[in-house]
Amino acid sequence: MATGIELLVAAALCLACPPINDTLPADLIQLNEDGSLVTELPIDVAAANVGLDEDAPIETLEVIRNKKEKLRNMREWINGKHLRIATLEDYPLSYTEMLDNGTRVGRGVSFQIIGFLQEKFNFTYDVVVPQDNIIGSTTDLDRSLIEMVNNSLVDLAAAFIPSLSEQRTFVFYSTTTLDEGEWIMVMQRPRESAGGSGLLAPFEFWVWILIFVSLLAVGPIIYMLIIIRNRLTGDSVQQPYSLGHCAWFVYGALMKQGSTLSPIADSTRLLFATWWIFITILTSFYTANLTAFLTLSKFTLPFNTVNDILTKNKHFVSMRGGGVEYAIRTTNESLFMLNRMIQNNYAVFTDASNDTYNLQNYVERNGYVFVRDRPAINILLYRDYLYRKSVSFHDEKIHCPFAMAKEPFLTKKRTFAYPIGSNLSELFDPELLNLVESGIIKHLSARELPSAEICPQDLGSTERQLRNGDLMMTYYIMLTGFATSLVVFTTELLFRYINGRHEANKWARHGIGRTPNGQSVRPSRWLRGLRRLHSGDKQLLGSSTHAQNVTPPPPYQSIFNHGGEHLHGGQQRWRQAGREHGLILGGHHNGAGVRRLINGRDYMVFRNPNGTSQLVPVRSPSAALFQYTYTE
Template identity: 80%
Template structure:
């Protein structure tokens, strides 16, 4: 508020101002109370003289003046006129009710607008619906709304009709756009967010691919660099690790298991340290992001755009003869790329006008995505929410089993439609424009909905308990690990069997206990399992001699003590040498009596070798611990 000093100062400054000009500009058109010009225009008045630019885009002064008597005549003509109005069953924007006397009454936003025009222009009307509840197109023209309007059976179509290119040659759309229709996808609410499932959520797909590639490539790279370094430097201190050791080092570092490898060379140490640092940073990021995902992650849906439906070949359902179907079937429309999904039976167009039936039958029972315009989706989800809340009062997940995508599936301007050549558009469109610009049409579309969003995409629950879906990747890893271990075990059995067959052939060629160079070898454990000593005896190699008619060797002490050397003494057969004299086979005579056997060094241990009556070589250990075990096995 200005103070007194400021007012006095303003009055002093304006004292020298010229008096205001009360005259109006020349050639100014004055409008009367009825909106028409109160002054007569000169016959040769030019638009520039009237203050109207010649380059103005739409309505010029002449068109405004020429429309005035025409609109006045139309007002007089429509007063008391009975109009025939067609509509569609498209709740809540337009729907009808059939009374007992056969009269059909229109409801919804469309007929609230029609009732306003009825009071404005003083006409009456009756409602008609097409034989099929479809908008119609050149390829789907019979019994449609477009056919009724095109054949002038009705004066106008009072419905929110999407402005499609193919229909423009059959009807005239009103110049006033009622709204920009948005068709939204509604689907079953998934239990897990589409941003990731459990253990794979922290990283994107390509991050996991690069981690796998590095895991497979770093081991061979380290192996090649170590070999190259040793060859270039000639260093013999650094052991060139095998490829398997390098690969297991890389895997063990990833699993935080460490390694038994201890490189000496500085360059090799840097290679190992580089991989350790990389793994440390990677696992730190993974742990932090996994914690954030399980507690604070934003919930997203698996199908948000048309591209998601197309890429994943997801089944979807929409209204038969609606804007979505014609936008797909029309070549030059935005959804024409979905036409092949109709051919592959991924798209269903339902004849049922009850949205709740489509929601329960297709979405809840079969997992389809339901595409519907936004006002119908909001009303449908709100009614479903009220019903489910009466069943379960506290569980929010029971209240909202469905979720609505954020991105529109289709956007189209929607208008009323008139027959071609009809002049009702000139009379009604200005009034429709006033309703749209004042926000009345938008208010009527959402007046029955609460101000809060019903069943938002993210329910915003604070609790976050781990479910089986979060741990599913853990189960897959365990199954893969056990399957891999089983495959490796089977491979080991196959190689063991092949190796045993090779040893069996070698024993068959060179005799029991002999190799091609004459050294003593032990038979394979596999071979001992089925090979017998000869065809006349059933004793298996390595089998126990207890409870069998096999003479055991003498006590260990008696082998190295003197005794009777008579041929009748049973101990003499344990004192026979393997040959005559000192040249006994190919063994090394380390000392001792030649009749007491041959002392040989086998696998780093001392043994006395005797020949049994059946020709088998018998080994008697000389070392004290082994001798004790030998004595125990034959005396207990």
């Protein structure tokens, strides 16, 4: 607050100020509070003084004057006028109520706008509704709102009417667009994400395709590069791996398994290392994304766009005679591609104007997709949320059994409608434009809703728990693997049976143990047991005959025994087997071997008949292998 000294200083300074100029500029157009002119615009006023360019046509001033005069006359005409206004049952934008005295009154955003216009222009009105609660079109004009407007039975259609091309021949839409109408899909909230199985979710479809292609291609590529490298360099140290080994190396690396392949050449090692690095990075990304997918509550809906409805042939329901139906049935509209779904009974257009009934009957019970404009859907889900929360206060899954798609099913501008030739548009549209630009209509549409989003797609407060649906791909992989192994096992049995029959037929046609050219042939394994049974041997089929044909080997130390003439029959037979392999195991005539330490291991060195040396390992594990080789 100013002090006394400050006021004295301000008064002294004002004495030196020039007087305030309260004169208005010349040729200024003044308006009253109701928008009427205080001073008339003279015809001879220059164009620059009324905001027009210098090159504006001469008749423009005359047009402005005539327009002002016309608006003044219309204000006088509508003052005290009684209008007939038609509307639709389209809660919350427009609907009606019957009072106790039988009078029908309008409600909703549309009649809040009409109330504003009524105060502005001082008129009264009656509310009427069409016999059928439909907008109307060329093929569906009878008992519709458009028919009433077209026949001038009403002065105005106060409803948010979508601007469709087919209706323009019957009515005149207001030049001011009330809002951009969006029709949204509502469906049952799925238990799992519709983005696919949990195991496939980390990567998109084309990434999986490229991984599969690389899995098939890298093995042959490595094989060809190794072959080319050996041929160009002439290297005999690096043995080329087979195609099967290379393919199994690629697959084993993908499964994080080791490999028995040990390349020597540097270029081959780089090929193997490159594939290992690629697999390491790929599996790291997959593991991280899989963890994020399985732990977060984010999910996608199975039906987000019109194309999802079309490709999956999903049943959907919408209002009879609404913008969605006419957009589908009209040839030059964006939704005409869904016309065949009407013919195949996938589209249902209900006559019930109660959205709660449609939600429970079609969506909750039958699993349909409900298509409705956004204000109605928001109000519907909010009221359903309040009711279900009163039943169960804590469980959010019960509160929100429905989910709303993000992408609009249909987008259309919505306006009021007038009879063709009516002048009310010129009077009402400027006022409607003021309401739209100030955001009042948008505010009225969402006035009953909270600021927070009701039942969003992602229920952030719900903990994500793994379900069987997340692991279904794992079950499928297991079943596929077992089924494949069963098929391979059956194929092996079939081929062994066919080969056995082929050998048995050849054995039966050409005599026991003989082929057509006289050479001996061993009978099939399937028939060896039968031969033993016929010969009087009572051994069971499939039992081992190893002990009957092979003499048990003598102790390993007998190899170095010089008293060969004292060997038993089994030891002589074992020593004869050694001689047949070209190895002189020692004795009086050939001399004993010499014990040598080679590469840190003990060997007995014997001289072969051809003059070369033969090493016999002395260490127990190697000696056992040597003994088994020469006794078999």
